[in-house]
Structures are given as C-alpha cells and as structure tokens.
Amino acid sequence: MIGTARxxxxxxxxxxxxxxxxxxxxxxxxxxxxxxxxxVEVDDMVKALNEAGKSVVWQVTxxxxxxxxxxxxxxxxxxxxxxxxxxxxxxxxxxxxxxxxQAFDEMGMIMPVKIGLNSVGHLDTVIAGQLAIEQCQECGDxxxxxxxxxxxxxxxxxxxxxxxCGGAQDGKCEVDPARDCAWALIYDRLKALGELDKLKIYxxxxxxxxxxxxxxxxxx
Amino acid sequence: xxxxxxxxxxxxxxxxxxxxxxGCVRETExxxxxxxxxEANLVKSCVHAVNVTDNQSAVMRxxxxxxxxxxxxxxxxxxxxxxxxxxxxxxLQSELxxxxxxxxxxxxxxxxxxxxxxxxxxxxxxxxxxxxxxLKIANGMNNGRDMMGNxxxxxxxxxxxxxxxxxxxxxxxxxxxxEKKIKAGAEFFQTQAVYDPKVFETFIKQTEGFGVPVQVGxxxxxxxxxxxxxxxxxxxxxxxxxWVKRLEGVPAGKAKDVCVEMTSEFLREVAPMCQGxxxxxxxxxxxxxxxxxxxxx
Numbered sequence: 422m423i424g425t426a427r428x429x430x431x432x433x434x435x436x437x438x439x440x441x442x443x444x445x446x447x448x449x450x451x452x453x454x455x456x457x458x459x460x461v462e463v464d465d466m467v468k469a470l471n472e473a474g475k476s477v478v479w480q481v482t483x484x485x486x487x488x489x490x491x492x493x494x495x496x497x498x499x500x501x502x503x504x505x506x507x508x509x510x511x512x513x514x515x516x517x518x519x520x521x522x523q524a525f526d527e528m529g530m531i532m533p534v535k536i537g538l539n540s541v542g543h544l545d546t547v548i549a550g551q552l553a554i555e556q557c558q559e560c561g562d563x564x565x566x567x568x569x570x571x572x573x574x575x576x577x578x579x580x581x582x583x584x585x586c587g588g589a590q591d592g593k594c595e596v597d598p599a600r601d602c603a604w605a606l607i608y609d610r611l612k613a614l615g616e617l618d619k620l621k622i623y624x625x626x627x628x629x630x631x632x633x634x635x636x637x638x639x640x641x
Numbered sequence: 642x643x644x645x646x647x648x649x650x651x652x653x654x655x656x657x658x659x660x661x662x663x664g665c666v667r668e669t670e671x672x673x674x675x676x677x678x679x680e681a682n683l684v685k686s687c688v689h690a691v692n693v694t695d696n697q698s699a700v701m702r703x704x705x706x707x708x709x710x711x712x713x714x715x716x717x718x719x720x721x722x723x724x725x726x727x728x729x730x731x732x733l734q735s736e737l738x739x740x741x742x743x744x745x746x747x748x749x750x751x752x753x754x755x756x757x758x759x760x761x762x763x764x765x766x767x768x769x770x771x772x773x774x775x776l777k778i779a780n781g782m783n784n785g786r787d788m789m790g791n792x793x794x795x796x797x798x799x800x801x802x803x804x805x806x807x808x809x810x811x812x813x814x815x816x817x818x819x820e821k822k823i824k825a826g827a828e829f830f831q832t833q834a835v836y837d838p839k840v841f842e843t844f845i846k847q848t849e850g851f852g853v854p855v856q857v858g859x860x861x862x863x864x865x866x867x868x869x870x871x872x873x874x875x876x877x878x879x880x881x882x883x884w885v886k887r888l889e890g891v892p893a894g895k896a897k898d899v900c901v902e903m904t905s906e907f908l909r910e911v912a913p914m915c916q917g918x919x920x921x922x923x924x925x926x927x928x929x930x931x932x933x934x935x936x937x938x
Contacts, residue, residue, distance in 0.1 A: 578755050578757075578766075579725075579726075579752060579753075579755060579766065579768040579771070580768050580771075581752065581768070581771040582771055582773075582774070583771050583772075583773035583774065583818060583821055584773070584814060584815075584817060584818035584821065585809070585814060585815070585818065586752045586772075587751075587752070587804060587805070587806035587809065587815075587833050587877050588754065588755070588876040588877050589809065589876065589877065590808075590809075590810070590876045590877050591810055592810070593876075595754070595755060595758065595876035595877065596755045596757050596758070598876070604814060605811070605814070608811060608813075608814045617817075620814070620817050621817055621820070621821065623773065623777070623821060623824065623825070624773075624774075625774070626730060626769070626770050626774045626778075626788070629769065
C-alpha cells in the first residue's frame with residue numbers, strides 16, 4: 422500500500438486559506454489501512470474543519486481514490502454539493518489527490534484540490550493495524566530471486582548489491598542500530614536455504630534507467 | 642609511485658591517514674602552510690604514503706582529490722580515497738580520470754559512511770554504485786574502457802586498494818565481499834581498526850590464500866573516554882576492555898606515551914602476520930613516528 426501520514430492541521434488550514442466551503446474526500450483503500458483517510462478519519466477532519474471555522478459542504482470516501490473510475494463514480498449525482506464547494510480536501514496519497522484533480526478536469530471544472538496527508542512510501546503491513554515498513558521501492562529490476570527474498574535495494578540503507586558495508590555490527594545497520602543489516606538477513610536466509618554460493622556472484626550496477634520518473638504502465 | 646610496487650618488493654608498507662580540513666588549503670605569504678599539510682609533514686619521513694579521506698564520516702570538508710594533489714606537490718605520496726556516497730557513476734568515473742590527470746597513482750575505493758552519520762543529515766545519499774562495482778569499473782578503466790565499453794585515450798593507471806573489516810560478524814560475509822573485491826581488481830587492503838590480536842589472527846588465517854597484501858588498520862586511542870565512545874558510537878570497531886582499563890586515570894600529559902606503548906605492543910604481535918600498517922591518528926600524527934620507531938624499526 423501507499424503509506425500516508427496526516428499533515429499538521431496548521432499546514433492544512435494554511436492550504437485552505439481563502440476557501441470557506443470545503444468538501445472532504447477520503448480513500449477507502451490504502452489511506453483507510455493507514456488510519457489517515459478512511460471514513461473514521463474523514464469524520465474527524467470534518468469536525469476539525471468545523472471547529473476551525475470552515476463550512477463543510479459534503480464528505481465522500483471513494484473505494485480507491487487513485488482509480489479514476491471510483492473517484493468519478495463517487496462524484497456523480499452530487500453536482501449540487503460540488504457546485505457549492507470552494508475547495509476539495511483529499512485525505513489520500515499524492516496519487517489520489519491528482520486523480521481527483523483529473524476527475525474535475527474531465528468534468529470541465531477548475532476545482533482547487535488540496536491534500537491533507539503526506540505520502541511516506543510503498544509500505545507493507547507487517548503487524549496488522551499497527552506497523553507498516555518499506556520493503557520494495559519499485560526499482561523495475563527485481564533481485565529478490567537472487568537474495569533469498571530480501572531486498573537489499575530497499576532494506577540496505579546504501580542499496581548495496583554485493584554485500585554489506587564495513588559499518589554493520591553484530592547484524593545491525595550503521596545508520597540505525599535498532600535495524601537489521603539487510604545483508605546479515607540475506608546471509609542467514611541464503612545459509613538456511615543452502616544457497617550461500619549466490620552471495621559470491623558479482624552483481625552489476627543497477628539499471629536506474631528503469632526507475633527514471635515519471636513511469637507509466639500500459640495495463641490493457 | 643604506485644604503492645603496489647612496494648608490496649611486490651616485499652616492503653613492509655606503512656601508511657598514515659590525514660583528514661582534509663573544514664576550509665581551504667591555500668598558501669599565502671602570511672600563512673604559508675595549513676594544519677592539513679602540517680599534519681602530513683609530521684609523518685612524511687616515516688611512512689611510504691598518506692591516505693587522504695573523502696569527506697570522512699560524511700562530514701563535508703576539502704575534497705580528497707585536492708588534498709591528495711597538495712601532498713603530491715610536496716613530495717608526499719598520496720593514496721586518494723574515493724567513496725560512492727556523493728557521486729553517481731558518471732561523476733565517479735570522471736573523477737578518476739581527473740585524479741590520474743593530476744598525477745594520482747594510488748586510489749582506495751570505499752562505499753563511504755552514510756549521510757545521516759555526518760553534518761549534512763538531510764543530504765540525498767547517492768550510492769549509485771557499491772565499492773565492488775566501482776573497483777571493477779576502475780579496473781576496466783585501467784584497461785582502457787569506461788563502464789559502458791567506450792575507449793579511454795589514454796586510460797588511467799591506478800594501483801587500487803580496498804578496505805575490509807576483520808571485526809565483522811559474521812566474518813564469512815565480510816570475507817565473501819573481500820574476495821569479490823579482489824576479483825574486481827583490488828590489489829591491496831587496508832583493514833578497519835583492530836585492537837585484539839586474536840581477532841586479527843582469525844581474520845588473517847582465513848585470507849591467507851587470497852594472495853593480496855593486507856595492512857592492519859589502527860585508529861590511535863587517545864583516552865579511555867575515546868575508547869568507550871568508539872565502542873558505543875562507531876559501528877564496526879571494538880576496543881577491548883584491557884585497552885580501556887590501561888588508559889583509565891592516565892593524565893593527559895602521559896596519554897601519548899601510553900598510546901605509543903599499547904599500540905607498539907599490539908603491532909609487534911600482529912605485524913608478522915601482515916604486509917603493512919595503516920595508521921589513522923585522528924590528529925595525533927606526531928605519535929605515528931614514535932610508534933614506528935618503537936614497534937617496527
């Protein structure tokens with residue numbers, strides 16, 4: 422999922438300065454899982470905006486706001502609320518906010534779309550409802566088959582491909598001693614799998630051309 | 642002079658490290674030298690070459706290439722250190738061509754400390770290449786090609802060194818990487834600081850068949866406080882309790898004497914196992930000649 426964290430209220434109100442009638446749009450996908458943009462958090466935001474003197478016109482939480490069909494579908498039939506809105510506040514990732522803007526563009530409207538969250542990474546939920554960590558950075562050239570299913574590009578602070586740096590100590594990373602050294606994890610895993618020979622293979626420099634931004638994916 | 646020529650002649654190779662200053666080295670009539678050059682001068686007559694660190698500990702300073710060239714101009718053989726932290730593959734290769742053009746013969750290739758350990762913690766860490774890859778690319782450049790196979794006319798001609806950490810646990814993982822560095826083109830190794838002869842012996846026994854010269858690395862310990870700090874804060878280095886105890890209560894005026902004594906004892910034990918010593922004096926370059934006098938000569 423895309424991890425999100427809420428922006429400070431002060432920053433949100435600054436972004437909404439000059440706009441009085443607000444619609445809050447959440448996201449029942451990743452932002453719900455992060456407890457930042459599901460229906461519960463949208464309710465909280467509506468209360469906070471009301472307390473700050475804003476007038477909340479409407480609230481809506483599409484299934485996945487980054488899917489254009491969900492966002493467009495959630496707006497249909499609500500032309501009245503939309504026309505009386507000065508600005509939308511999206512509680513979703515940066516992609517959700519931009520898809521929302523696209524939806525209004527396609528409706529022929531110039532609607533200010535503001536964002537109430539910071540996107541903090543492609544994260545995996547490893548303790549349900551409690552903790553998500555970054556394990557993949559979508560490099561476009563996956564090495565998991567060679568590294569025991571543990572990604573050094575993401576989990577090594579230096580993205581090293583040929584083994585650990587000299588700073589690792591007792592299996593911990595020099596950047597944060599609370600964090601496991603990715604290469605110590607890979608070593609343990611490959612040893613358990615009887616595949617330590619894979620560590621001896623020279624890994625070529627990564628083709629970072631495959632992750633040049635912005636990327637596109639033709640789905641169909 | 643390539644340091645590898647000395648190893649080939651079975652010379653016991655002595656090197657010491659000098660960290661470039663936070664500022665410039667620009668001699669004027671009013672200020673004809675600098676602390677950087679003064680420190681290098683302290684070891685000039687007793688070591689074969691002087692390493693110049695590349696923004697060591699991710700603290701921004703004078704570049705290691707400028708520092709290396711300044712030493713070369715004064716007749717001190719530099720070992721130019723280059724890390725993968727701050728430059729992408731284009732900049733690293735270009736820097737190597739620049740270094741050769743400015744007269745550098747020895748290069749030590751490292752990954753580099755992470756940006757978050759230094760004084761510019763919000764910097765973007767680069768690490769486009771790792772140390773094994775840069776060694777292989779530099780080796781290819783020595784053989785006339787950049788990493789994309791384009792011809793270099795004329796190519797550089799470096800003696801290439803690398804680093805290894807004998808304290809690392811599991812050691813096997815570190816040894817696998819060391820072998821990769823050798824295959825990639827590393828011709829000599831300087832180790833991370835070691836203080837326990839047994840740790841060094843274990844390491845050296847497992848690298849005997851590797852066929853590359855190894856210099857034992859030593860950060861000079863100035864006080865019990867520094868030893869404790871290194872144990873707590875510097876990843877990859879362990880100073881044994883015996884060293885800490887011996888330094889406890891030693892007055893500042895006697896600290897250098899004790900440092901010479903302890904370091905010399907250690908070196909007399911480990912020197913026969915390796916092909917040289919690399920000192921990291923961290924400002925105590927004046928102590929290096931005393932240790933060499935006491936332990937090596």
